[in-house]
Amino acid sequence: MTALIVDGRENVETCSAGTVHALARTVGCDLRVPLADGSECTYANFDLAASAPALECxxxxxxxxxxxxxxxxxxxxxxxxxxxxxxxxxxxxxxxxxxxxxxxxxxxxxxxxxxxxxxxxxxxxxxxxxxxxxxxxxxxxxxxxxxxxxxxxxxxxxxxxxxxxxxxxxxxxxxxxxxxxxxxxxxxxxxxxxxxxxxxxxxxxxxxxxxxxxxxxxxxxxxxxxxxxxxxxxxxxxxxxxxxxxxxxxxxxxxxxxxxxxxxxxxxxxxxxxxxxxxxxxxxxxxxxxxxxxxxxxxIGWGAVVAHERELTGRLVAGLSATGGVRLLRLFDDAADVLGIVTFTVDGLAPSDVAARLSTGYGIGVRDGRFCAHPLLERLGLPGGAVRASLGLCTGSDDIDRLVAAVAEIAAGS
Known part of the structure; x- marks a missing residue:
């Protein structure tokens, strides 16, 4: 087990390709955000596919x-x-x-x-x-x-x-x-x-x-x-x-x-x-x-970047797949490689509602909508859009677990 430095916090991960080192630190990794109950927490950014924070370097x-x-x-x-x-x-x-x-x-x-x-x-x-x-x-x-x-x-x-x-x-x-x-x-x-x-x-x-x-x-x-x-x-x-x-x-x-x-x-x-x-x-x-x-x-090296991302993406896919009422989106049955993007819907809830609840209740940022790809969402039978969680260098295993737990609570009607 090695300490994977991803966003200023140490997360214990298995990383066969090595360790993503301090160059992966991002500006704002310790950002604190307000919650609806008046408390605050460290922000978990799962909207990197839209815009990623600046690396400190x-x-x-x-x-x-x-x-x-x-x-x-x-x-x-x-x-x-x-x-x-x-x-x-x-x-x-x-x-x-x-x-x-x-x-x-x-x-x-x-x-x-x-x-x-x-x-x-x-x-x-x-x-x-x-x-x-x-x-x-x-x-x-x-x-x-x-x-x-x-x-x-x-x-x-x-x-x-x-x-x-x-x-x-x-x-x-x-x-x-x-x-x-x-x-x-x-x-x-x-x-x-x-x-x-x-x-x-x-x-x-x-x-x-x-x-x-x-x-x-x-x-x-x-x-x-x-x-x-x-x-x-x-x-x-x-x-x-x-x-x-x-x-x-x-x-x-x-x-x-x-x-x-x-x-x-x-x-x-x-x-x-x-x-x-x-x-x-x-x-x-x-x-x-x-x-x-x-x-x-x-x-940093692509071997380390890919190993880090695949570990976390697999963890997120497994967690959301085991959550009742959550549907994961895919285009192809035979895609050989998938980046750290996991898009999903929650039964009975509008994507905008899921995204808003993740933000105000859990301090988690995701993207909802049609992602500037309207024909693709139509193909998937989702003209109203979906929720996208995207990760990268500044994502840790604790962020993944936090997102899975939050989606599970939302899907269960908590």
Missing amino acids: VYRQVEALLPTYASVHRGAGHASQVSTDAYEAARFDVARFVGARDDDVVVFTANTTDALSLLAGCVPGDTVVLDIEHHANLLAWSGTRVVEAADTVSETITRLVAELCSRPAALLAVTGASNVTGEVLPIARLAEIAHACGARIAVDAAQLAPHRGVDLVATGVDYVALSGHKLYAPFGAGALVGRRDWLDAGAPHRAGGGAVRNVTVQHTDWLPSPARHEAGTPNLFGACALAAACRALTE
């Missing part, structure tokens, strides 16, 4: 940059040079984190939604998507062709092959892991299929990247989009990483200073990527925070 990185903050790319002074170097170093760290190819481009964006919208403006043709996608990936594209997912990953792949082979498509855009159920799609296999059909593949890794390693070279994925606010770096930055040619040929994501080589009243000479899509003063702190989180997760 990320916060320190931002704090260290403040004294030398200045204009990026456009200043001759020392502070500007330091800021520019930090910004470009962040680009390198993000590229390394996702296993980018040497000639791939890292474009800093506001978040995953922004990154996918940027790519959508550069795609020279139709885009194929699944009906289980987050709205960011379902709504971004022009010329969208939607494929209905099946009850198995295997049959879903067969349907994608049929669609991609039916007529040419430029891009297959898929989630790396469902933001509703946490089920992971086989992106290396999907990349192989897309390429065989003459298409490229883009992966919405907003949920995947905080939980599993992403490697563009190993998987053959052409583009990946991710968000800092889900990756323990909530400072307003995300990234699009991928092949240069479409990004250099596409319309600039925003028009403005920094994205141009020369401007006359008759003509604009746009720079190549990434500057082409990063007009205006860049978010230095967001980019550097994102890079710091990437470095921290790499140093």
Whole structure:
């Protein structure tokens, strides 16, 4: 048995892949919140799939940059040079984190939604998507062709092959892991299929990247989009990483200073990527925070991260499965891997009521609703939504037990 340091508290856990160390400490891990009875307790955050708290090492990185903050790319002074170097170093760290190819481009964006919208403006043709996608990936594209997912990953792949082979498509855009159920799609296999059909593949890794390693070279994925606010770096930055040619040929994501080589009243000479899509003063702190989180997760090691998460997810699934009146949601019968996301309903209770009672009665934060994935909830027969509990580095076994006990009391009508 080893002491697993996850959020500033020691939790005794078995962790075959090692120990998640102090880099996993998050800001606000000891937050005290009020309860309806007038008492207070330590907050248990199970809404990490929406936004994760900042790692302490990320916060320190931002704090260290403040004294030398200045204009990026456009200043001759020392502070500007330091800021520019930090910004470009962040680009390198993000590229390394996702296993980018040497000639791939890292474009800093506001978040995953922004990154996918940027790519959508550069795609020279139709885009194929699944009906289980987050709205960011379902709504971004022009010329969208939607494929209905099946009850198995295997049959879903067969349907994608049929669609991609039916007529040419430029891009297959898929989630790396469902933001509703946490089920992971086989992106290396999907990349192989897309390429065989003459298409490229883009992966919405907003949920995947905080939980599993992403490697563009190993998987053959052409583009990946991710968000800092889900990756323990909530400072307003995300990234699009991928092949240069479409990004250099596409319309600039925003028009403005920094994205141009020369401007006359008759003509604009746009720079190549990434500057082409990063007009205006860049978010230095967001980019550097994102890079710091990437470095921290790499140093912690994916073996330790995955072992920690699987232990706790299994504990949560077992606890909720044994609770009468609770239904757990799944999309596929054959998903090989599932992230730390457990979505459920409680018989006879609206999801909003369950979430409110968990908050006011137990100091537990979850998400309720349709999770920006309305077609998926319709498929599951839940147009009114569900309750989502999502965990990560800052979750401990005591948090899991507390949530299971609270749901059991609510389900029993206590």
